[in-house]
Amino acid sequence: MKLYKIKKSKIDNKGRGLYATKDIQEGTKIINYTGKIITNKQVDDSDKYDNNKPIYLFTLNKRYTLDGDFSWNTAGLINHSCDPNSQYDGKGLKIWITAIKNIEKGEEFTCDYGFGFDKDYKQFPCKCGSKNCCGYIVREESRWRIHKKFAMRNKKNLVNNS
Ligand SMILES: [Zn+2]
Numbered sequence: 001m002k003l004y005k006i007k008k009s010k011i012d013n014k015g016r017g018l019y020a021t022k023d024i025q026e027g028t029k030i031i032n033y034t035g036k037i038i039t040n041k042q043v044d045d046s047d048k049y050d051n052n053k054p055i056y057l058f059t060l061n062k063r064y065t066l067d068g069d070f071s072w073n074t075a076g077l078i079n080h081s082c083d084p085n086s087q088y089d090g091k092g093l094k095i096w097i098t099a100i101k102n103i104e105k106g107e108e109f110t111c112d113y114g115f116g117f118d119k120d121y122k123q124f125p126c127k128c129g130s131k132n133c134c135g136y137i138v139r140e141e142s143r144w145r146i147h148k149k150f151a152m153r154n155k156k157n158l159v160n161n162s
Contacts, residue, residue: 001021001022002021003020003021003022003024003028003030003031004018004019004020004021004030004031004074004109005018005019005021006018006019006074006077007019007108009077009079009108010108011079011080011081011108011110011127011128011129012079012127013127015077015079016077017077017078017079017108017109018030018031018074018075018077018078018108018109019106019107019108019109020103020104020105020106020107020108020109021105022105023102023103023104023105024099024102024103025099025102026099026100026101026102027098027099028098028099029089029096029097029098030086030096030097030098030099030109031074031075031096031097032075032094032095032096032097033058033066033068033073033075033076033088033095033096033097034068034070034072034073034075035056035066035067035068035069035070035073035076036066036067036070037060037064037065037066037067037093038064038065038066038067039063039064039065040059040062040063040064040065042065043057043065049067056068056069056073056076057069058088058090058095060090060092060093060095064093066093066095068095075095075097078097078109078110078111079108079110079111079128080110080111080112080113080126080128080137081110081111081112081126081128081130081133082112082126082128082130082132082133082134082140083110083128083130083131083132083133084100084110084111084112085099085100085101085103085107085109085110086098086099086100086101086103086109086110086111087100087111087112088111097109097111110128112139112140113137113139122136124136124137124138125137
């Protein structure tokens, strides 16, 4: 029995997501993230891999990247959350989605997409609805910078209003 089923997503209201078909324990491998292995040089050289779709690209090591932008990559349907219950787990040239919490039957699987912080982060708003959501899809280490940015702006507004 598969651990997941495809359903309309609660996070991405235009898209689909993957949902747990039974209770899952932390550490369980849920699904293989599949795609095409390309060289990092191909990523650098081709316009196909520009900043508009970093979502599906995983740097595997110094030489190779996995491009998961294929309709048969079911794991590509998993949505981002700032408070995820799963993570991308790379081993060699393989990537698994692994549970990082105990997940209940019927919950939507979510991962941290892990984008770096750059000037384009506003392209990817986040609607995950978790308490610590910073409003944009960026990786956890980068989130403080966004919080800081908003804090600065609020401070400025306060100063301007006084
Ligand atoms: Zn979020």
